[in-house]
Amino acid sequence: MIAISVVDEQTIPTVLRAAAARFGDHPAYVEGGTSLSYTDLLDRVRRTAAGFRDRGLEPGGRVVVWGPNSIDWVVAALATSYAGGVLVPVNSRYTGTEVAALVDRTHAVLVVVADGFLGRTQVADLRAASPLSSVREVVDLAHLHTVEADPDDTLDRLAESVAADDVADILFTSGTTGQPKGAMSAHRQSIGVARAWAELGGVRRDDRYLVVNPFFHSFGYKIGILVGLLTGATLYPMATFDLDETMRLIEDERITVLPGAPTIYQSLLADPGREQRDLSSLRLAVTGAAVVPVVLIERMRAAAPEGLGVDQVVTAFGMTEAVVVTMAREGDPADLVASTCGRAIPGMETRILEPGEDGSGELLVRGEFVMLGYLDDPEATAEAIDEDGWLHTGDVGVLDVAGNLRITDRLKDMYISGGFNVYPAEVEQSLMRLDGLADVAVVGVPDERMGEVGKAFVVRADSPAGESLTADDVIAFAREHLANFKVPRQVEFTGALPRNLSGKVLKKDLR
Known part of the structure; x- marks a missing residue:
């Protein structure tokens, strides 16, 4: 295979082929007793892409991937790109109704599902929710190998014909109306943001990267899978976060890179079994997605047994529409890392719209990694991105003289639970x-x-059903219809909701 220059590595298929040429037999993924080299990864992706093509996937066609982190998830995602398709990752904890709605909206040709994950019946639930009129086949991730076909020159020409400006992926994010919106990114954007993050974090070939962040999220996918391809790091996918298994893997596999939400590190620090584990191999941790206490950063950096002994701890700010906007740098003091989200990464810029006396205002971001727009929604796109290319984030923030960003409030009602955005x-x-x-x-x-x-x-209805309604009823109903992280953990009954003269609920009063 001919060498490919970094300048030419602007699409996912090109980066994959370059990784196989550059890193060869070096392990790309380790999962349980399975180890897959970069050469083998390319081979599996090509065979799966050939199978997808045989099942009706054409350039520009959409493939929904619904499942937890695994090597098979990676193969399915990269095969989609290699065949010229568009990846649509969906939350592994979504219900069949939620996923069916996204399949229908994207007119997906194929749906790849981890049937039976968490003891559920995903395929049956999906088919019960929709006729799936656009779908040629629903593929079980556990039987992905049965999809494989012999690749040929036509397939490789398809991969080579993918352009940097072609849409690579559609990641759905909810808006304040509750209607999910599909943020579209080009290949050059997905690759570019992964490269910028990898360079700032100093990720390298000898790193062993435990991927707790889900692949269906921009962080697990772009800052996990794509960072691995660019750097040659070995990735260890984790299907669900398990504290004991996380510590075992760090100790046994000498994990060096562990990004995640603050809850990951808080759980590690609070576990009494940590003192019996050797976690000294950790050298890079990147966190964010919530307010990060200064003491957490200090303890992450502190040597064992008081802390985790991580050499480099940084915070970052991003969103589905831009993935990574700002990031702290190595050497930043703990209080800056904890109280800010760092400075704009190369290719991105930030500013505050109409700052008040305290310097705060709505955060606007602009640059190479802002999404192309929302799928089939020009009005929402125009509302989010103004004529000068500034993305209006809906977050209220402050920039210091060095450009470090501090998020102070939200214009939207969205909150973050365990690292996942929840839209009330x-x-x-x-x-x-x-x-x-x-x-x-x-x-x-x-x-x-x-x-x-x-x-x-909750306001009860004036009816027999209302009179008997309990908090357990509310939570049980939510669990049946929504992903687990969206389910309210607390319920309070009230006679009426506080509203302003226009009828809008005064959520500040509720908080």
Whole structure:
């Protein structure tokens, strides 16, 4: 295989082929007793891509991948790109109804599913929720090998014809209306942001990277899978976060890189079994997605047994529409790392819209990694990105003289639970279908472990169903219809919700 220059590495298929040429037999993935080299990864991806093509995937076609972190997830995602398709990752904890809606909206040709994950019946639930009229086949991730076909020159020409400006992926994020919006990114953007993050973090070939962040999220996918391809690091995918297994892997596999939400590190630090584990191999941790206490950063950096002894701890700010915007740098003091999200990464810029006396205002971001736009929604795109290319984030922030960003509030009602964005409007719309419930408002409230959790303020209906409605009923209904991280953990009954003259719920009063 001919060498490919970094300048030419602007698409996922090109980066994959370059990784195989550059890193060869070096392990790309380790999962349980399975180790897959970069050469073998390319071979499996090509065979799976040939199978996808045989099943009707054409350039520009969409493939939904619904499952937890695994080598098979990676192969399915990269095969989609290699065949010229567009990857649509969906949350592994979504219900069949939620996933079916996204399959129909994207007109997906193939759906790749981890059937049976968490003891559920994903394929049956999916088919019960929709006729899936656009779908040629639903493929079980556990049987992905049965999809493989012999690759040929036509397939490789397809991979070579993928352009840097072609849409690589559509990642869905909810808006304040509760309607999910599909943020589209080009190949050059997904590759570019991964390269910038890898360079700032100093990720290298000899790193062993434990990927707790889910692949369906931009962080696990772009800052996990794509960073691995660019650097040659060995990735260890974790399907679900398990504290004992995390510590075992760090100790046994000498893990060096562990990004994650603050809850990951808080759980590690709080576990009494940590003192019996050797976690000294950790050298890089990147966190964010919530307010990070200064003491957490200090303890992450502190030597064992008081801390984790991580050499480099940095924070970052990003969103589905831009992935990574700002990032702290090596050598930044602990209080700066904890109280700010760092400075704009190369290729991105930030500014505050109409700052007040304290310097705060809505955060605007602009640059190479801002999404192309929302799928089939020009109005929402125009509302989010102004004529000068500034993305209006909906977050309130302050920039110091060095450009370090501090998020102070949210214009939107979104809160972050365990590293996942939760949009109350979506939860409220679902709960309003519950018999006996007349009105509801959901807000995020502080939680020591999850950062924030949902609290539902419920007004009972004036009916027999309303009179008998309990907090357990509300939570059970939410669990049936929503992903687990969206389910409110607290319920408070009230006679009426506080509203302004225009009828809008005064959520500040509820908080």
